[in-house]
Amino acid sequence: MINVLMFGPPGSGKGTQSVTLAEKYNLLHLSTGDMLRAELKAGTGLGKKMEAIMAAGELVPDEVVIEMIAQKIDSTTGKKGFVFDGFPRTVEQAEALQKMLEVRGMKIDLMLVLEVNDVELMDRMKKRALVSGRADDADEAVINNRIEVYRSKTEPVIEYGRSTGVSRQVDGVGSIEDIFDRLCSHIETII
Numbered sequence: 001m002i003n004v005l006m007f008g009p010p011g012s013g014k015g016t017q018s019v020t021l022a023e024k025y026n027l028l029h030l031s032t033g034d035m036l037r038a039e040l041k042a043g044t045g046l047g048k049k050m051e052a053i054m055a056a057g058e059l060v061p062d063e064v065v066i067e068m069i070a071q072k073i074d075s076t077t078g079k080k081g082f083v084f085d086g087f088p089r090t091v092e093q094a095e096a097l098q099k100m101l102e103v104r105g106m107k108i109d110l111m112l113v114l115e116v117n118d119v120e121l122m123d124r125m126k127k128r129a130l131v132s133g134r135a136d137d138a139d140e141a142v143i144n145n146r147i148e149v150y151r152s153k154t155e156p157v158i159e160y161g162r163s164t165g166v167s168r169q170v171d172g173v174g175s176i177e178d179i180f181d182r183l184c185s186h187i188e189t190i191i
């Protein structure tokens with residue numbers, strides 16, 4: 001089993017790249033953002049509780065996403081591993097993931113960190129806002145807050161990955177195909 005974490009600020013291309021990486025290597029793509037948006041769309045109790053937090057660009061409580069991920073891991077068969085997209089977003093989530101994998105005989109094998117400068121990020125997010133229909137993409141203040149939350153709460157997870165030797169910086173600027181090739185070259189080293 002191989003477990004890859006896709007990292008990077010909002011708008012860095014994690015989602016797009018995770019989908020194609022998962023296809024190529026027969027991994028399950030697990031996006032906590034997609035799972036939470038599915039809860040909102042279905043109008044579940046959990047979705048209703050999380051809506052305001054997500055619309056403000058803040059993080060939902062750690063235990064909510066940790067539980068979602070644990071359930072998915074346990075109900076998955078026939079895959080060679082997982083691509084985690086948008087999870088973990090705090091050091092607490094990273095520690096919980098590591099434990100969750102350990103007790104199931106797995107580990108975090110690779111953490112791919114997409115690097116994109118803030119000017120390019122804003123530009124991409126504004127373009128995405130025109131097509132995504134996401135409330136948290138539509139407002140510049142919310143986008144800025146999401147980038148800020150990434151820097152303050154999520155970037156420390158990269159340090160955690162560095163200390164365990166699994167993190168790799170990847171230039172996230174260029175064509176989607178070129179960035180994909182860069183990511184694949186790192187995955188090839190662990191399979």
Ligand code: AMP
Nearest residue numbers: 032033054057058059060065086087089
């Ligand atoms: P994303 O699609 O990954 O940009 O996530 C959209 C929103 O969902 C985030 O701004 C958070 O409000 C929430 N979210 C997604 N993943 C997580 C996570 N791992 N921890 C906390 N909140 C999350």
